[in-house]
Structure formats: C-alpha cells, structure tokens
Amino acid sequence: MFDRIAILDWSAAGRPKTGKDSIWLAVADAEGVRATNIPTRTEAEGAVAALMKQGRTLLGIDVSLAYPAGFAEQIAGGPLDLWGWLAQHISDAPDNSNNHREVASLMNSHFQGEGPLWGNGAKAEIDGLPRLKPAHALPEWRACEKAMRSAGAQPSSCWQLAGVGAVGAQMLTAHPMLHRLQHNTNTSVWPFEKPSENVIAEVYPSLLSAEVKAHLARHPAMVPDQAQVTLLAQALWTLNGNGTLAQMLHADLPEAAKIEGWVLGQDDPIALRRALPPVQEPPRLRDDCFAMPQGVSWVPVDEALERLRAALTPLAQVQALPTHMAHGRILAADTVARRSNPPRPNSAVDGYGFAHATTGAGVQTLPLVKGRAAAGQPFDGAVPAGAAVRILTGAILPDGVDTVVLEEDCAVDAASVTFDGPVKPRANTRKAGEDVEAGVTALTQGTKLRAPEIALLSALGVPEVQVYAPLRVGVLSTGDEIINRPDQDALPHQIYDANRPMLLSLLDRWGYTPVDLGHVKDDPKRIEKALDRGADRADVILTSGGASAGDEDHTSRILRTKGTLSSWRIALKPGRPLALSLWNGAPVFGLPGNPVAALVCALVFARPALSLMSGAGWLEPIGFTVPAAFEKNKKPGRREYLRARLNAKGEAEVFKSEGSGRISGLAWADGLVELDDGPAQITHGAPVRYIPYAMLGLT
Known part of the structure; x- marks a missing residue:
C-alpha cells in the first residue's frame, strides 16, 4: 500500500515550456488528485524528489525505462547501469538546454555502422547521429511493446529522437534524473528490483486512451497530457486501495522484463480502466414508472409485460472496449465497417x-x-x-x-x-465487399457480441466498440425463517435459502454481474440498510420474500413508505404478487418467496426487463407447440406455467404437483408449459405451448 501515486509525463523540450507536450505531474492520495504543469526538468526533478522523500510513493513515468536487449549491455552493463552512465554524460541546465544529441552520437559509436539512435533535430550536423532511420541489428521493439502492439496499442520506437511521436530524447533526459532519484531516496525500480518503500515504474497512459478522449470531451479546456496523468493517477490510486496494484507489482513477468522492463498494468488494462469512477450519471427511471392506474386490480400477464416494457429504459453505462475483449457485451451504438470484406477482389x-x-x-x-x-x-x-x-x-x-x-x-x-x-x-x-462493404452498418445497437460478431468486426477493421457495461444485479433474501448457508444447522421451523443462490446463478448465466447482497432478518432497519447497500453497488435489485401485504412482509412495507412501491397483482400461477419499486434510483423487483414462484416470475418478468435495461432490448420467449402427455381442467382468469419436460415421443409431461414450494419439480423439468388466461380442457395429444429452459436462458 502506497500513501500516494505520482504520474509524471516527461518532456525533452530544449527550453522552459508549459501546456501541451510539456511536463505534467499528477499526485493521487487520500485528499484527491492534483495535476501540476512544470516548465523545466530541473524543477520537475525537485518536485518528484520531495514526494519520494515523504516515503511510500509510487512514481509512474511515461518513459521507457530500458532499451531492447543488447543495447545497455554493449555500453554500460545492465539497464540501471546505463542510467548511471547517462547521469555522468548528460548535462541538463535549469533552462532545459542539454546535450542529449551529442550523447546519443557517443552511444551510437559503441556499435558498428551508424548505430540505432537517429533523428537529429538540430540545424547543425552531428557526426554519428543520422537524421533518417539507419539500418542496424538491434530489435525495434521490446517484448512489452510487442505485446502491446499485438493488442492494438501503438508505442513509439525508443531509437527515434526527433519528429512526430519521438520518445528517444525523453529517455535520454529522464534516465539520469531517475538514477539520482533512485540513489538519493529509498527507491527501487520495477521490475528490475524488488519493490521497496518507494517504487519507480514505467506507465503507458494510452492504456486509458478511450477514457481520456471522453474526459477531454467534457473538459475541452484541459490539455491532453493533463488528462492522461490525472486519470492514470486516479486509476492506480484505486487499485492501490483494493490490493490489485500490489498484485501487479508482484506478478510473474516474462524473462525479457528483467532486461527490457515492463509497463505497469499492460497485462490487465481492463482492471486499470474499471478502476476509474463513472464519468456520467446513469439514466434513472421516473419515480412513478411502475404506478398502476386507479381501479386496476388483477393484471393479465400480457398487460403487465407491456406496462413493464413501457416503463423501463437502458440503465447500463457506455464504455469503449477493444473489439477482441468485448465478447458477451451489448453494442451501445451502431458499428460501421472500416473496410470492405473482402477488401479487394x-x-x-x-x-x-x-x-x-x-x-x-x-x-x-x-x-x-x-x-x-x-x-x-x-x-x-x-x-x-x-x-x-x-x-x-x-x-x-x-x-x-x-x-x-x-x-x-x-x-x-x-x-x-x-x-x-x-x-x-x-x-x-x-468481389470486393461482397460480404460487407466499407461504410455500411455492420452491426446495430443492441447486438450481443458473440464469437461470430467478434470475427465480423475484426475482419472489417473495427478496433474498438462502444458497449454497455455489464448490468449489475443485486440479490437480497429476507426472512426470519431463512438460514443463510447450508453448512449451518437449521431448526425445524427454519429453511435453507434456495432463492438467493438460484437467482445469482441465473443472473450469471444471463450474462449480468451478480451482486450478492446477502440475507437479512425481518428487521426494517436491516432491510433498509441492505437496500441502501444494494442501490450503491447494483443497477437493479431483486428481492425474494416479503412482497405481499402480510404482517411480516417488511420489504413491501418499507418500499411503500420510503421508496416508490407499486404492488402488481398478476393474474399468474405460480407467483401472483410482484412488488416493483425504486429505491435511491435503483429499480427493485420484489419476487415471491416460494422458489418455484420466484423462478417463474424471474423468467417471465425479470428476464425481459433486465435485458432491456442492459441495452440488449426486450426478450420474447420462444416456444413450440407439442402434444400434451397430461390431462388438466384449467379454470379461467389466470395464466399458468407448469413445470414440464419432453418425453421420448416429443410430448410434454408435467410435474406431479403444482405446489410452488416443490423445488424438485424445477430440477425435474427441462422447460415450462404455458397455458393461456382463458379456460382450457387439456387431454392427451392436445396441442400445448412448450418453452424449453434453453429459450429462457436457463441451461
């Protein structure tokens, strides 16, 4: 755990400079994040040294800490030995004037031919420092840069000293400063040394390029370098607090990292990106969105579904992801082909x-x-x-x-x-474009990205997609009779919690992020705290039990008095009560307490509703007409869902009992038979609608 995170964006400018392409230092600690623009390298070194002397500081610098294998060894030994060599040869005055080009020429003289360093940006010719890229035997990229390039990043070559995107001069002026920091403070250099009280590490702010772009869109007056260091410091500070940063610093790295260095966070850029707080307020539902018209009592299933569909909107945040990392996500915007497939005849x-x-x-x-x-x-x-x-x-x-x-x-x-x-x-x-032509919409908003969609977008040259963040769905169990875990003893009047693990498993299968809100007793204050916690951690909350109007139905009463509850009495068997509410802006679905009723309500109502709120659109269950292998005299007034499975003849058998507490029937079945609202006399061989579990996302 560090007391502060400092991110330094370096500059090799030959005169004092502020604004774009100058030195920026961001510091994140318990008080927040602050970014400072520093005009000279001498001042920047002093500011960073002061931070390091306070102890427990991670300094991330946007400079390559080492060269490809074979370079440092030829001149000075190891990569940190080269820092010391440069500290002896580089002179850097307080006005930013320096001799890095002459030192680069000296470094080139250690190699046959012209040497790898190039890019003389001065007016005068410098012997041994070519203006254009020479041929040389050393690799262009370090192993960490090869890995980033294969993932779509575009790091610059360390050999180039001048021109667009050049970083070589920054390395030559930064390494002497880092050498002095290392030796004047209790500082180690990652990954060459074991982490100590202070750590210097290489960072690459472009890992947060999408977030920086979005940040600049909201803050147009901000300098891009300022946004980069600020967001990266903020992300690493979050990872410092949850232990992920320590894991990154102690992770097993390729052997090449001991010679060439490594970029902190490059192996898990998603963790880095997710560490940033939301940058936009999530969409909220209207407080009265679930309200039923006056006089409405029993609500038919189809009407309830239509009302639910009209009341909901997508809630998930939008984020940018590399296409190859977006499997399972939902497109938040239409995606246009960047090139044709095939690109040429x-x-x-x-x-x-x-x-x-x-x-x-x-x-x-x-x-x-x-x-x-x-x-x-x-x-x-x-x-x-x-x-x-x-x-x-x-x-x-x-x-x-x-x-x-x-x-x-x-x-x-x-x-x-x-x-x-x-x-x-x-x-x-x-023909060129006979599959897809450049410029046309390849996939539309709401499409779920499976392996085939990933393949299509990759073939069309789409490197990044706008997707919805996974919907976070909390699950809360209530009730004095509930025992939280099956490894605990239960008295005769107590039952083990089946609903919460069932619903958490179901949500995971549907592709959402399940948030276990645990179990609370029938205590109004505890239920309120659990709902508060759920609204903070989840986009939607599912509760089971307490959805009716009985003496111990505390959940329903709390949602009515302190939330915005609408109790929907659905003409449905099993599962008549369905409590719908908003709690601190989060929609709450109060499911029945009996497991069969809870599952049926989740499949019939929660599944399409969550799909819509996730950005994927409303889901209609797909069913088939099959012969009945049972008899039933159904009364009018309610839609019924019977636990069913197909026999060897393709006929639908139903479970021996319709009791909503008979959980074994859920495991026995492989689908549901849906009987419409009206009366029906079902006989053997009569056509019935059968919905397989697989069509309900229950496999």
Whole structure:
C-alpha cells in the first residue's frame, strides 16, 4: 500500500515550456488528485524528489525505462547501469538546454555502422547521429511493446529522437534524473528490483486512451497530457486501495522484463480502466414508472409485460472496449465497417487467373507468367492479356485478371496452362465487399457480441466498440425463517435459502454481474440498510420474500413508505404478487418467496426487463407447440406455467404437483408449459405451448 501515486509525463523540450507536450505531474492520495504543469526538468526533478522523500510513493513515468536487449549491455552493463552512465554524460541546465544529441552520437559509436539512435533535430550536423532511420541489428521493439502492439496499442520506437511521436530524447533526459532519484531516496525500480518503500515504474497512459478522449470531451479546456496523468493517477490510486496494484507489482513477468522492463498494468488494462469512477450519471427511471392506474386490480400477464416494457429504459453505462475483449457485451451504438470484406477482389479457389475476354469456347491454352499470387503475397505487376498466372485461394486478383479456373480442371506444364472453355466470367472469384462493404452498418445497437460478431468486426477493421457495461444485479433474501448457508444447522421451523443462490446463478448465466447482497432478518432497519447497500453497488435489485401485504412482509412495507412501491397483482400461477419499486434510483423487483414462484416470475418478468435495461432490448420467449402427455381442467382468469419436460415421443409431461414450494419439480423439468388466461380442457395429444429452459436462458 502506497500513501500516494505520482504520474509524471516527461518532456525533452530544449527550453522552459508549459501546456501541451510539456511536463505534467499528477499526485493521487487520500485528499484527491492534483495535476501540476512544470516548465523545466530541473524543477520537475525537485518536485518528484520531495514526494519520494515523504516515503511510500509510487512514481509512474511515461518513459521507457530500458532499451531492447543488447543495447545497455554493449555500453554500460545492465539497464540501471546505463542510467548511471547517462547521469555522468548528460548535462541538463535549469533552462532545459542539454546535450542529449551529442550523447546519443557517443552511444551510437559503441556499435558498428551508424548505430540505432537517429533523428537529429538540430540545424547543425552531428557526426554519428543520422537524421533518417539507419539500418542496424538491434530489435525495434521490446517484448512489452510487442505485446502491446499485438493488442492494438501503438508505442513509439525508443531509437527515434526527433519528429512526430519521438520518445528517444525523453529517455535520454529522464534516465539520469531517475538514477539520482533512485540513489538519493529509498527507491527501487520495477521490475528490475524488488519493490521497496518507494517504487519507480514505467506507465503507458494510452492504456486509458478511450477514457481520456471522453474526459477531454467534457473538459475541452484541459490539455491532453493533463488528462492522461490525472486519470492514470486516479486509476492506480484505486487499485492501490483494493490490493490489485500490489498484485501487479508482484506478478510473474516474462524473462525479457528483467532486461527490457515492463509497463505497469499492460497485462490487465481492463482492471486499470474499471478502476476509474463513472464519468456520467446513469439514466434513472421516473419515480412513478411502475404506478398502476386507479381501479386496476388483477393484471393479465400480457398487460403487465407491456406496462413493464413501457416503463423501463437502458440503465447500463457506455464504455469503449477493444473489439477482441468485448465478447458477451451489448453494442451501445451502431458499428460501421472500416473496410470492405473482402477488401479487394480475390480468388475463391486454387487455380489459374486470366482475363475472361481473351478466352472463348473449346480448348484454351494460355502462356504462364512468372510468379504467382497468394494470400498475403500479391502478384507484383499486371498479367498481360492472353496470359495466365498461378493464383491461390484468398489471393488478390492481379491487374489483368478477372476470372479463375480451378486447378483440377487444368493441364499444366512449365510454360502454359490448358483447360476447356468457355469459362463463365468472374468464375471462382469474390468481389470486393461482397460480404460487407466499407461504410455500411455492420452491426446495430443492441447486438450481443458473440464469437461470430467478434470475427465480423475484426475482419472489417473495427478496433474498438462502444458497449454497455455489464448490468449489475443485486440479490437480497429476507426472512426470519431463512438460514443463510447450508453448512449451518437449521431448526425445524427454519429453511435453507434456495432463492438467493438460484437467482445469482441465473443472473450469471444471463450474462449480468451478480451482486450478492446477502440475507437479512425481518428487521426494517436491516432491510433498509441492505437496500441502501444494494442501490450503491447494483443497477437493479431483486428481492425474494416479503412482497405481499402480510404482517411480516417488511420489504413491501418499507418500499411503500420510503421508496416508490407499486404492488402488481398478476393474474399468474405460480407467483401472483410482484412488488416493483425504486429505491435511491435503483429499480427493485420484489419476487415471491416460494422458489418455484420466484423462478417463474424471474423468467417471465425479470428476464425481459433486465435485458432491456442492459441495452440488449426486450426478450420474447420462444416456444413450440407439442402434444400434451397430461390431462388438466384449467379454470379461467389466470395464466399458468407448469413445470414440464419432453418425453421420448416429443410430448410434454408435467410435474406431479403444482405446489410452488416443490423445488424438485424445477430440477425435474427441462422447460415450462404455458397455458393461456382463458379456460382450457387439456387431454392427451392436445396441442400445448412448450418453452424449453434453453429459450429462457436457463441451461
């Protein structure tokens, strides 16, 4: 645990500078987050040294702490030895004038040829420091940068000293300062050394690029560097408090990290992003959204569903995620194809390509041009009219080719290809964009991103998507008769809690974030505190028990007196009472206490409602008409849901009892038979509507 987090955005400017592309220092601690703009490196070093001397400080600096393997070893030894070498050779005056270019030339002299460092931005020529990128044997990227690039990030090369995106000069001026900090304070350098009281670590603010962009949209006067250090300090301070930062600092890293360093948080960027507090107020429901009209008593199921659908709106926050990390999320906006699929006309088979206009009927013999076209290896040049080229599946059609003949239909020698004509124009080829064209809407808002959708967006060059954050749904059990855990002893008048684990499991299966709010006794103050806790931690709350109007139905009474309760008496069996309320802005679904009724109400009402609030839209259950393997005389007035399963003949059998406390029937069944509101005389073989558990997200 650190007492403060400091994030330093460095600059190699040759004169004092403030504003954009200058030095920014953000400090997060128990008092909040503060960002300071510092005009010179000398002042910045003094400010950071003062922080480190206070102890228990993590300094994250947006500078690569080491070079690719082979560089430091050639000059000074290890990466921290190179810091010491640079501290001896770099002179950095209080007015920011420095000799980093001359030192870069000296470093290059340790290598054959021109050396890896380049980018002389001065007017005068400097021997040994080329202006343009030279050829050299050292790697362009460290292992950590390769990993970030494969994940879509775009770190800059450490070898470039000047020009757009250059970071080399920052490293040369920062490493001497860090060397002095390390030796003048009780400071270790991660991951080269075991963490001590103070720690220096490399950070990469672009891991929060989406959040920074959103922050700047709300604060247009803020400098981007200021936003970066502020948000990163805030995120790491949160991770410091919950223990995640300590785990990051002690995580197992690749062997290359001991030589080349590593970026703090790069292995879990989502944890870093989620550590930031919400930046926008979530949408709220109207206080009277669940109110029933005067005089309404029993509500048919269909009317209740329509009223519920009209009352609700999406509640989930919108966030940006890399496409490859968005599996299971719901699109919050239409997604447009950045490129066509396929991007260019290509071959659908292995064969030979040519211009169709140069062929006709009968045996066709075309001379072969030298070379071939393969996927990822386009043919260099154009194919002359009357000639053919070897082409493989997925290869871009070269200029002069619009048709491909399958290799199995050809006779080939070293000079020519022969086949029977005529061949259809554009045979065995794919048009550019025949799957999806660039600029069109590929997927619409509300689409759930499964593996197929991830594949489509990736193929269309969509690197990032706007998605809804997972809906957080709290589950609270109430009742004096409830025993919280099955490993505890229960007296004869007590029962084990079945509803809470059932509902938490159900929510997890539906793709939401279950929030276990635990169990509370029938004590109004405890129930109020539990509801307060639920409204803080969850977007929606499900309760079970206490939804009626009995003497011990405290949940219903509390929601009525201190919330905005509307008790819906649904014409439904099982599960007539359904309490709907708002508590501190969070919708509350009060489900019946009997497990069968609680599950049926959750499947019929909570499932479509949660889907709508999550951003995925309203869900209608899909059912099938099957023959009945039972008999029943149903009375009018209520819709009924019977626990059912299909037998070997495809007929629906129903559980032997309709009691809402018979939990074994839920496990026995593999679906529900839905009997409509009116009267019905069900006989063997009569058609009934059967809804499999799988169509209710219960598998």
